[in-house]
Amino acid sequence: MKAGFLDIEIDPTLDLFHEIERLKKEKNAILLAHYYQEPDIQDVADYIGDSLGLAQKAQNTDADIIVFAGVHFMAETAKILNPNKKVLLPDLNAGCSLADSAPADQFRKFKEKHPDHIVISYINCTADIKALSDIIVTSSNAEKIVESVPPDQKIIFAPDKNLGAYLVKKTGRDMVLWNGACMVHEIFSLEKITKLKTRHPNAKFIAHPECEEPVLRLADYIGSTTGLLKYTQQSDATEFIVATETGILHQMQKASPNKTFIPAPPNNSCACNDCPHMKLNTLEKLYLCMEYETPEIQMEEELRKAARKPIDRMLEISARYGL
Numbered sequence: 001m002k003a004g005f006l007d008i009e010i011d012p013t014l015d016l017f018h019e020i021e022r023l024k025k026e027k028n029a030i031l032l033a034h035y036y037q038e039p040d041i042q043d044v045a046d047y048i049g050d051s052l053g054l055a056q057k058a059q060n061t062d063a064d065i066i067v068f069a070g071v072h073f074m075a076e077t078a079k080i081l082n083p084n085k086k087v088l089l090p091d092l093n094a095g096c097s098l099a100d101s102a103p104a105d106q107f108r109k110f111k112e113k114h115p116d117h118i119v120i121s122y123i124n125c126t127a128d129i130k131a132l133s134d135i136i137v138t139s140s141n142a143e144k145i146v147e148s149v150p151p152d153q154k155i156i157f158a159p160d161k162n163l164g165a166y167l168v169k170k171t172g173r174d175m176v177l178w179n180g181a182c183m184v185h186e187i188f189s190l191e192k193i194t195k196l197k198t199r200h201p202n203a204k205f206i207a208h209p210e211c212e213e214p215v216l217r218l219a220d221y222i223g224s225t226t227g228l229l230k231y232t233q234q235s236d237a238t239e240f241i242v243a244t245e246t247g248i249l250h251q252m253q254k255a256s257p258n259k260t261f262i263p264a265p266p267n268n269s270c271a272c273n274d275c276p277h278m279k280l281n282t283l284e285k286l287y288l289c290m291e292y293e294t295p296e297i298q299m300e301e302e303l304r305k306a307a308r309k310p311i312d313r314m315l316e317i318s319a320r321y322g323l
């Protein structure tokens, strides 16, 4: 498959929602979708979540096939946890600028320069980087996990420098940061957000910790994608300016139909706060990958085992804290 996805014409009269439901039952398949997927995919998913929720769900499923509507490193994580299951990704080109910002060979050299440090990596990284890490974190559990490391233990944090800087501030730990970032979360315009806040004085400004520090300084609440969603449900406010990928607004609006959600504006006129990688998955590609059971995530067993250890540590620590 040259293109990384199945490029087959689909009968336009086919009800894809119905077909996907049928395929799920026939093949004992579970469809996991990230909050940043397009609304149609979220609506047909069995489970919608952020990286931590999706990893936990992937660990506990009885399904024979895991269909992962997200990006490559997420489907890889599902495969690492489920070597005997078939893991499908509708489009293998669905990468991640943050994961790409940490090439394994360069990271290995960086690690060698800090031999007395352990490596804590954000889950948004490749299996190769996971294999070079001691503990994986997500934005939901990162703070607790960093705090659980003995205070005299030196730490490298990779690959997201913004989340790393946020954690340094929150935990007071002096971590060595890898210089990576997410293209979507670095695009927000401080000036436009300030103007928007002035026009909507009662709106709460909420942001994901992958955003840059000056943007985070303006926020009324900072949290993981799930944390942001919960905050909008529990808050008395009725208006929110949301600085993360726009896909989450679909769930926010569904959970609180009477509240208003405004995507934080990017610093140019494009829709750059839509993740172009996440949005490569479409309902059509999803249907085709379930029907033909390809593209499938493949991984060498040695790499899989090495990448599994730091994920298991994350899941253990998360379970201990009830996260």
Ligand code: SF4
Pocket (backbone or CB within 6 Å): 036, 071, 095, 096, 097, 098, 099, 124, 182, 183, 184, 185, 245, 275, 276, 277, 278
């Ligand atoms: S939003 Fe950023 S971190 Fe998430 S998949 Fe897209 S590029 Fe990667």
